[in-house]
Amino acid sequence: MHVPDGFINAPVSVAAGVVAAGAVAVSLRGARKELDERAAPLAGLVAAFIFAVQMLNFPVAAGTSGHLLGGALAAILVGPYTGVLVIAVVLLMQGILFADGGLTALGVNITVMGVVTVVVAYALFRGLVLILPRTRRSVTVASFVAALVSVPASAAAFTLVYAIGGTTQVPLGKVLTAMVGVHTLIGIGEAAITMLTVGAVIAVRPDLVYGARGLTAPLKLRVNGELVDAAPARDFTPVAARSPKKVWIGGLVAALVLAGFVSFYASASPDGLEKVAADKGFDKNVEEHAAAGSPLADYGVEGIEAARLSGGLAGVIGVGATLAVGTGAFWLVRRRRTESAGAQV
Template structure:
């Protein structure tokens, strides 16, 4: 759902940029509360993993494909504030290095694909976790529902922005119907990917999943016929968490991201994604502009000068994962360091 330059006029794109900048600023403050020495490296990996999976377009209808947006996945794994930052990093790398998503439309993309998906998904996720049994299965079920709804919500948000600042005269009702219709199907794929990924991490290190914290229900005792919370037991001495170490989890996640971007991406669907298909069918791409980074050595997810498509695309994917990991990890390290400095002051 990467919006290119020319879909939305300059004033509305600028306004969306202000909204996105504000969301990133708030996210930086909120991420200080969510990140610690164990989860900060994981946040950089989440950004890189989302970059990799976004390269895997999957077919959803005749001549149409979809890909992960990632807002729900990021919010559940590392927290909503950090999740906004993860998606912002991914979109920045895609726009600058790969000419994917307009640079003047970067604010629109962060608002739609980052802020809206994270806010909607996390609100639904937290609501479901509160009413479902406090189990790991409930977390995976809630992640499925949250991701499913977040995608058509993002499609609706784009339509609202188009209604305010669209550069073509296509009726908004037609755009809304087409966008929501195809993105409901894409949302199913998003939900499956999110559920499987969250479930895989919970299976080995549930303590590292932000959305799975506090799963253990308090012990109840029956006193005079009434159930009351048992007094908390004395805190035991700190012990290492069960399961694989954070370093092994990080390494496994990185290898998976590199394999997805460097190898599996070659087999992704070549059909246009939901927004591209709707834009072409309804004519809202009539004033699309060439990307400012169209001459980038990595534009369109290929390495310029390498003729073999498999090698070119795979190498571009590996570079993208590495660049996203480096930028994301660096940003989250700074956030973590500032939190530590504030605590020591």
């Protein structure tokens, strides 16, 4: 749902930029509390993984495709404040390097794809976790529902922004219906990806999932026909001290494979926003991207004619660049947390 340049007029784009900047500033402060010894090493990886999965457009209906937005996944894995920053990093890298999502519309994209999805998804996720049984399965179920709802919520937010600052006169009621309808279908794919990813991390390191902290599911044994809690395994290594190295390596390998190889088989159909814009006629004023001349524009490497190699190499470069920028940014935030804690001692 990357909004291109030209969809939204300049005043509203600037206003959205102010909102996005404010959200990022608040998130930078809030992320200091979230980026502890467990979340900090993974935040950059989560950004790189979301970048990779966003390359995998999947078909939904009537010549339309969708892709992960990632707000719910990021918020559940590393926290809501850090989640906003993760999506902001991904969108920045996509806009600058790959000409995906307008640069003048960056504030709109961060607000709609980052802030709205994170706020809606995490609020719903926390509410469900509070009322569901305190088990790991509840976390995966809550992540599915939260991700599903966050996508049409983001589509509705875009329609509201377009109603205020759209550059083309179109029937907004029809736009809202079309946007929410197709993005509800896309939300099903988003929910499945989010649930599977959260479930995979919970299966090996539940302590690394921010949204699952404090939840335990004791092992059950059947004794004389009844289920009883098994005695906890003896582990003298504090959970927080265990290295996330294996999870980090596994996540990085998965991101590289998805971006470098699987992305070649992604759907070529227009995504939900592109399809609705074409059908409803509000894509008439779309402008050429300021970074259209980038050597990585449109997720291909300039000068490499083989489509598979060009796209795969661009994906690998994107994963590496997002990982480097994200890790550096979150390291600086983490360092500020440490300095602040030291100053209070």
